[in-house]
Amino acid sequence: MTVTHEVTNQAPPLTGFSTADEPALWEALRRDGGAWGEPEVAALGALAGSAEVQDQARWAEQQPPRLHTHDRYGHRVDEVEFHPAWHQLMATAVEHGLHAAPWGDGRPGAHLVRAAKFYVWSQAEAGHGCPVSMTYAAVPALRAAPELAAHYEPLLTARHYDPGLRPPLTKRGLIAGMSMTEKQGGSDVRANTTAAVPAGDGSYRLTGHKWFTSAPMSDVFLALAQAPEGLTCFLVPRVLPDGTRNGMHLMRLKDKLGNRSNASSEIEYADAVAWPVGAPGRGVRTIVEMVNMTRLDCVLGSAAGMRAGLRQALHHTAHRRAFGRELDRQPLMRAVLADLAVESEAATVLGLRLAAAVDRSQAGDAGEAALRRLALAAGKYWVCKRGSGHAAEALECLGGNGYVEDSGMPRLYREAPLLSIWEGSGNVAALDVLRALSREPAALDAYFAEVDAAAGADRRLDAAVAGVRKLLGGLGDPDRAQLMARSLAERLALVLQGSLLVRYSTPAVADAFCASRLDGEWGHAFGTLPPGADLTGVLARARTVPDAA
């Protein structure tokens, strides 16, 4: 009898691992004051790689949220129903303090530890990272209204996930959303037309539409609307203090490429009660505090996606044989894997460095605040831009299996472009680099102080730093500068990544990065590291599971 279903040469399932299996993560925690968070990071990493959470992630995506606009009697309800797995993921994230907890935690390194946890946990499922991130990000903006912050901040930072639409101040914990984008403008929020009319008691009434508002079951939103004084930031609750629903009608959920577990809605404000946050007319300045934090999470989320893809690629190629030996023993596949590993570590080390800068700037370090201003814009541009290509290449390492949903790779691939689009699409992030340079000269000094800490360690890095200075000198008039904005943002990010790897990673990784990304010998696809690169050293580092994990 012919055996047709004997399974051979397939990789075993990848489960029961830790997503904290990366030396660069632990090194950053120890270096930048986050060592106290190691046990929590380790526990969360192990949970994220467990079969139970992998199932939750699969269910949350395969059973996407459903909108209910009306009840059976025709009353508006404007509710979104999620699979229980979504709530389980949210509860774990909030209980581990991935949302706003660091703002209520006085320990040095609180933002770094939170970043490490966000990084390991979002490798399990990225969609629910959206409301988690927005809740994290809402607090610094809300502080522009101290009276509101006094009431809401303790609930935004509380480690209780308390879903359901009830008056916010009666709940044990709150989730926050962001409501800026309108049909006629997302990047250009000054084009917003939603009107805010003073009600005479300090509150306003909002009327208008929002073309994208994710996580519409959040308890409160920071929204932009046109007050008589100009564009203003407002706090808008879903449910009013007397228990009635605020005037926020959910019109539709977006049918999205990815990010399917998360609901992204079109909403209409109909006389919605709102309280101003920050000075009327200074809405952009207020909400940018929120956007800066979500941008950090875009960098961390992209780095997390890269690490998740790399892990799958390493696993598959270690088990799959072709042409007589395992794929990961074939020289060209080793070159691809090593290149993916270099990119992944460069993204991780930059994301965690930015999180450390948040800690230090919160503690009053002006230099770190200035560094963050420029490096975050460049990092948002470059790391998020690299995410899609990295996901595609990691997927391809699995061959046809990588294109099939069961592998989990399509989910990573679909998610990647989003992190580049929202919170400032590629061009907007690159233009923000120019803005930082023109408005905050201290940012450039802080940037060079950071990269010069590695001066003399690698001639290619030294040359690349000199190249950045030359590029800056040639920016010229504003139109010419715009044409160079992407090149500049890319170069700033690459040089910073290179300096961090030279200082903190292994010689193999640092050398492979500098020889490729900084020295011009690199091709345009992954897998084109120069022939002298120490592939064995890079792959040994990528496969090292730190004891703590």
Ligand SMILES: Cc1cc2nc3c(=O)[nH]c(=O)nc-3n(C[C@H](O)[C@H](O)[C@H](O)COP(=O)(O)OP(=O)(O)OC[C@H]3O[C@@H](n4cnc5c(N)ncnc54)[C@H](O)[C@@H]3O)c2cc1C
């Ligand atoms: C899944 C998803 C969820 C979202 N959730 C939310 C949410 O919760 N809340 C919210 O407020 N928004 C949300 N958004 C909206 C998102 O922030 C915007 O889509 C994004 O900021 C881009 O705005 P836009 O779509 O209007 O595109 P546009 O602003 O029209 O931009 C289109 C393109 O033009 C480029 N561009 C813009 N200005 C310039 C310029 N001056 N020079 C050169 N190029 C330029 C952009 O980089 C982009 O590539 C979400 C989007 C998605 C996809």
